[in-house]
Amino acid sequence: MNIFPSGCRGEFCRLDNVFMTKELFLFMKILLFVLILSVFSCNKNINEPSANKESAVSQIPLYHTWLSLKEMEYKSSGALSVNNVPRDFLPWAGIVSHHILAHDYIDAWFFHLSQMRDIKRFFIISPDHYGVSLQPFSLTIGSWDSRISGNASGSIGFVESDRDKVNEIAGLLEVSLDPNVFFMEHGISALMPYIKKYFPEAKVIAIAVSAESEVNTRTGGMLTDVLEKEFDIKGKLENFLLISSDFSHKGGVEETALNDYKSMQYLKNINNAFWNMVICDNRMGIYVLDRMGKKNSESVILYHTSSYDISGYDEDITSYFFVYFADKE
Numbered sequence: 001m002n003i004f005p006s007g008c009r010g011e012f013c014r015l016d017n018v019f020m021t022k023e024l025f026l027f028m029k030i031l032l033f034v035l036i037l038s039v040f041s042c043n044k045n046i047n048e049p050s051a052n053k054e055s056a057v058s059q060i061p062l063y064h065t066w067l068s069l070k071e072m073e074y075k076s077s078g079a080l081s082v083n084n085v086p087r088d089f090l091p092w093a094g095i096v097s098h099h100i101l102a103h104d105y106i107d108a109w110f111f112h113l114s115q116m117r118d119i120k121r122f123f124i125i126s127p128d129h130y131g132v133s134l135q136p137f138s139l140t141i142g143s144w145d146s147r148i149s150g151n152a153s154g155s156i157g158f159v160e161s162d163r164d165k166v167n168e169i170a171g172l173l174e175v176s177l178d179p180n181v182f183f184m185e186h187g188i189s190a191l192m193p194y195i196k197k198y199f200p201e202a203k204v205i206a207i208a209v210s211a212e213s214e215v216n217t218r219t220g221g222m223l224t225d226v227l228e229k230e231f232d233i234k235g236k237l238e239n240f241l242l243i244s245s246d247f248s249h250k251g252g253v254e255e256t257a258l259n260d261y262k263s264m265q266y267l268k269n270i271n272n273a274f275w276n277m278v279i280c281d282n283r284m285g286i287y288v289l290d291r292m293g294k295k296n297s298e299s300v301i302l303y304h305t306s307s308y309d310i311s312g313y314d315e316d317i318t319s320y321f322f323v324y325f326a327d328k329e
Contacts, residue, residue: 061142061179062158066100066186067193068145074193080108085300090117091324092231093241093289093297095267098126098190101310102320105303106194109322112302114198116324119240121162122195122204123227125285126187126244127211136219138178138208139170144189146196159192162203169205172226181208187244187282209284220284224291231292236327243289245282247319248306256306256317264304267323271295293325300324 066072096109113119128138140161147157170177182188188206195202209223210216230239248259259279266273266286275290306319 060163061140061182063142063144063182063189065144065146065189065192068147072100072103074197075103076107080104080303082108082112082302085112085116085302085324089300089324089326091300091326092236092239093243093292093325095243095245095285095289095321095323096191097246097320097322098187098244099246099307099318099320100190101307101318102305105305105320105322106191107197109302110194110198113240113324117237119199119202120238121165121230122199122202122240122242123230124188124191124204124206124242124244125223125282125288126185126206126208127282127284128181128185128208129187129211129281130184131211132181132184133178133208135175135178136210136216137170137173137175137223138181139166139173139175140177140179140182140206141166142179142182144192144204146192157196159196160203162205165203166205169207169226173222178208182206191242191244209282211281213283215283215287217287220287221291223284224288227288228292241289241292243282243285245280245285247278247280247321249281249318250316252317253308253314256308256319260304260306260319260321263321264301267299267301267321270297270299270325289325296328297325298328300326 067074091113094109094113097106100106132138141163142161144159145157146159166177185208188208192204195204207223210219227241229235231241247263248256251259263278263280266275266277270290270293275286278286280286301321301323303322304320306317308314308317
């Protein structure tokens with residue numbers, strides 16, 4: 001292929017006829033100017049803290065919730081009544097559903113919790129429903145869009161991670177942050193609008209774990225050892241261990257009732273029953289809860305219901321327990 005202009009065939013072609021035309025000379029001047037400008041801009045960005053700060057903020061993942069996606073309007077449950085919570089009961093842990101079909105019960109569970117105590121941080125253990133993570137534990141420093149119209153707190157409506165604590169926990173668990181797990185994980189995102197409504201200043205440490213029915217007790221023991229440091233006497237006044245879990249899955253009415261009977265034996269008597277009796281989708285969370293309870297806990301089952309009770313559909317039933325745990329006096 002000839003790269004020279006017409007009439008110029010050899011390496012001795014005159015330079016003033018080929019390379020030093022006015023058009024090419026002008027182009028080279030413009031190119032040099034652009035290069036100088038881009039080098040200056042790079043140095044300016046490196047030296048300006050504000051640019052670095054904006055870059056860091058842009059790297060924080062933002063996750064949607066059912067509220068931000070407008071899958072359902074937020075309607076208060078009217079706080080379903082309860083009469084079985086002892087006076088001065090101070091829960092430090094609990095179990096709540098992540099199916100928004102059970103919205104009224106989830107809303108009421110958070111409402112009654114807010115009447116009992118303040119919470120600075122929620123440590124949430126959720127199953128990794130889709131098996132996305134390649135690590136034993138997944139954590140993120142992300143925020144969840146949970147904007148609620150008329151929020152009296154004056155907040156812009158996002159639930160934020162306690163980023164310092166997340167990084168500390170990830171280091172102790174010897175894992176890197178794994179933000180991609182949480183873009184689809186409803187075991188975490190489903191709960192964020194309720195946290196924002198009833199605990200508007202609280203931050204979260206979201207932890208996704210294996211949803212396998214067989215629990216790796218070595219892995220579970222490692223997570224327990226790390227979290228126990230956050231739940232000493234002082235920690236239990238600031239922090240809350242939230243187990244995101246649904247119970248019996250995909251059964252008919254009779255099978256669901258049998259599975260829930262087994263789970264209830266443990267949930268009613270955590271000190272003397274075996275955690276492995278529980279049939280749910282977050283058995284790792286139950287294992288950690290059991291170990292952290294140190295056989296000195298009492299429980300209150302606030303509600304027990306199912307998708308069949310709510311919808312009337314008697315196939316592929318999912319059941320729900322809403323529970324609080326506190327230390328025995």
